[in-house]
Each structure stands twice: as structure tokens, then as C-alpha cells.
């Protein structure tokens with residue numbers, strides 16, 4: 001059943017969990033998978049179910065970095081981590097986008113300025129991707 005238009009299994013990124021444009025290398029890009037909220041109040045807070053909480057608070061349950069794990073989470077959270085994030089802050093992404101390299105994800109989800117900063121920090125692969133972008137722009 002959909003939660004605010006998001007179906008279980010949808011892949012997402014969350015706006016406020018992305019690294020900053022200025023320092024995109026600080027942490028990885030957490031790729032999330034929407035999960036089904038529970039219906040049993042006893043397993044939530046005893047009063048409401050997780051689903052009711054999601055409806056009231058306009059949030060969606062998302063498990064980050066399990067199917068697609070960023071480099072930081074791979075060691076620290078091998079099972080990923082579950083969060084309830086604002087439906088308005090979530091963007092659906094494709095399987096292909098979820099599998100891109102960090103520089104390509106930085107460009108896609110944060111922007112060109114972030115990729116420039118990543119290249120300035122000598123992140124592997126960032127300057128090659130940046131060179132490709134500049135070629136496209138000037139072509």
C-alpha cells in the first residue's frame with residue numbers, strides 16, 4: 001500500500017540527507033528503499049500504528065543503504081538504517097541512478113557546482129566526469 005504516493009520498493013534519495021554542495025565528499029549518498037509501515041499499534045507506540053503515524057506526520061518509512069550501500073554505511077551499518085522522512089523531501093530515483101558512481105550521483109542529485117567541488121578535492125573520477133560535462137556545455 002502506498003504511503004503518500006510512495007510504494008514499498010521505490011528507490012529514493014532524501015533532500016536533507018544529501019551531502020552539502022560545498023563539501024560533497026563528507027559522507028556518502030544514502031540510497032533508500034521505501035518499506036511498508038506496520039499496522040499493529042503494539043509494535044509501534046501502543047496507541048497508533050506506524051502507518052497512522054506516517055499519515056499524520058506526512059512521513060514515509062525508508063530503509064537506507066541496504067540494497068545500495070554508500071561507502072560510509074557499508075562498514076558501519078551493514079543492514080542499512082531505517083528512518084521516517086518527510087514525503088516532500090523524498091525524490092524517486094531509478095535503479096540505474098542508484099548504481100551510479102559517487103561523482104555521477106553528486107552531479108545528478110546535487111548539481112554541477114557540487115561536482116566541481118568534488119573535483120577540487122581530487123575525489124577519484126570527479127575531474128573526468130567534470131571534463132565530460134564541460135565538453136557537452138561548450139559543444
Ligand SMILES: [Zn+2]
Pocket residue numbers: 028029030031064065069070071072073074
Ligand atoms: Zn549510506
